[in-house]
Structure formats: C-alpha cells, structure tokens
Amino acid sequence: MVATIQSLRPPRAIRWVERWRLLSYGSVLLAVGSVYAGLKWGFFWWSLIPAAGFIWLGVWSGGVAIHRGRIVGEGSEGEAMTAKVLDNLPMDARVLHSVQFDSGERTRELDHVLITHSALFVIETKYLRGRIIGQVEDREWTLHKRARKTRSRYKRGFYNPLKQVATQIYHLRKILEERLPQRWAHECSQIWIQGVVVFAHPQCDASEVKSFANGVVTLDDLPNYLRNYRPPSRAARLSYGLRREISQALTGKN
8 A cells, every 4th residue: 555654734825825814804903993093083084094995905805815715725625635546546655745845946846746666756636627628738728617606608728737747847856866865866867757637626627638648637547547657668666765765855754
C-alpha cells in the first residue's frame, strides 16, 4: 500500500480569503466607529460620509471573500478526492500532498507528489464542471459550462494545466538538486518525472483532452493510469534510499 508521508494542508490561497474577510469586518467596525464619533462630538451628518465609504468597502470586500472562498473551497474538495484515491492505491509508493517550496523568487505549491520505483509523479488536480477543450500546445484551454442560476451557456479560458505541470517539474528538479546530498542529487538527475493532470469533478467532460500519453486523466482513470505507466527506457529506477531522501528533502520527514 501507499505510504502517506504528508497529508493535505489548507491551500495558500485561503490566506487571501481570510484577509478579505478581515478587511470586510474591519470596514464595518470603522463605519460604526465613525457614526459613534459623530454622535459623540456633534458632527453626526458629516460622519455619515466616511461611514458610507466604509460600508461600501465592507460589502465589496465581503463579496470578494465569498467568491474567492467558494473557488478555493471547490479546489480543496477536488484535491481531497484525489488524495483519497492516491492514499488507497494498491502499490508500493510514497505520496506527499500539498508540497510547498520556494523557487524562482516565489513559493511553489504542488497538489500531490507520488514517488514510485519507476517514476516520480507530479499530480495537479482540476475541479472544473463542464466541457474541457484544448490542445497540448495551446497556452489556454477552454471551459464550456452553464450558469448555475440562469442555466445560460458561457465559456472561460484557463491556463493550460500541462504547461503548469511542466513548470512545476522544472522547479521540483531544481529544488531537489539544491537540497539532496551530492550522491543522491546525481542519481535523482537520471530519474523520470511525469506530470499528471486529473479532472476530478464528477460533472466534468474531459473526453476531448483526456490522453494517457500526455498524462491527462479523470479521477476514475487515475489508479489504472498510475499502475500501468511505463517511463522511457532511458529513465533510471528510484532506489529505496533515493525515495526516502526525496521525501525528506520535500517534507523533512523520512
């Protein structure tokens, strides 16, 4: 069975949601304070002007917090579904969830990293409802869906997740070269890192982008894809020691 070295953590984006909520609460308190000061010092009507501004700011920031909170919450739900599948795979491997490290002047966050004998998998979960259209080389893919309330059709673009995963793999290799001891860093340079994009929403139609060859699968396909994956013949196998060292380099745990 898979050994779960690091469990899921709240996404970094939740911090911004909390900040928007604090701004909303703070704005309302300032509005109340402004009116109170006006009543106390005899300029009540003038105090309504800043109070109205603070109330508007509170309502606006509260709306942003609700909207972003819903997006982050849905993404977290998708990651939890993928994590459950990975944690219960019938294979000898190590899995790390919510991997974070600093590289390229910013913090990188990988949804899941699966370490097996044959390859290292970087797995990105997308929790999107609707039909997905796109090509491997496109900068953006397109999501076609219906609005929840009006049921009207609309579409929106999102960054090609294959390119996103390719960037994550580049920075993962870079951080492993920096953190691993020289012996293990050289061995790590010979292994194969495979990117995988998982569309986890049960109402997602990814039939036009799904491809085992490119590493684009649905959640139902994920176990079968991982069990049957074969890296290029030139790729080196991951020894037990290297798998342990990679886990420790990314989490600090053996």
